[in-house]
Amino acid sequence: MRAVPLTAIQGIDRLRPRGGARADHLYDFVNGYRTAAKTAKVRPGTVRVATLPAGTHGLTAFAGKLHVFISSGFSGDVPVGFVAHTLLHPEDPDAQLKKIHFAEPFMGAMYVVAEFADGSIHHYWLQAAQPWEANKEYSANEFVEPTTPNGRVYRATRLGNAYPSWSPGVPRKEGDRIEPTTYxxxxxxxxxxxxxxxxxxxxxxxxxxxxxQTLIENADDAMALPTSVTPPTPPAPNQPQPQVASKYTLR
Structure with missing residues (x-):
């Protein structure tokens, strides 16, 4: 078949016999499209960049990497540039994935809908977590995962109950423990x-x-005393007023 360069396309015309079609008209146009300038463009497609091992499911792009999903017990390695996320069945951790119905970014993390071999469908919001590090101080609500991911993410929480928050005009004594109003x-x-x-x-x-580190908090004179406390006798004229203060140390 003779090749004809497509430098200008008026459109598709099937009113004429195939052998008598004009050079600027097409009988059919597959895997391409006509631009506003009447030129031909090849339809964009995908390029194979890697062959993934058996046991991976789904594929989505997020945060500059390609992400796939695996079941517990997966022992393969994914190529560089790919991240494998273990999805666990909420009742049977050994259940195997069957299909990924949906995987897209949502509110800064991936939202995934997965189906397992038993036919159950579950939803996941995969918030980012950093690998655990020895001797590291973690802040409250930070997410951590094991150095060898197991499909679970762990959130750091405080130990023990909260101490009372700071308030104005509250009596103080040695040993009192308080927290800032903003934790x-x-x-x-x-x-x-x-x-x-x-x-x-x-x-x-x-x-x-x-x-x-320590700080000193001075109770200003304008602060009213609690009603249950008897105000002290005013000092004599020219006599310095004793300072009322609390000294704290950070623990």
């Missing part, structure tokens, strides 16, 4: 108090975040 993963212990009625001030301090 910063630290608590603060009063190690010294002065004055007849030590209490917190009207403005929350700027809390330090270096372990062992």
């Amino acid at each position: 910063n993963e630290y608590f603060y212990e009063a190690i010294d108090v002065t004055g007849d009625n030590p209490r917190s001030g009207s403005i929350e301090p700027q809390w330090p975040t270096n372990t062992g």
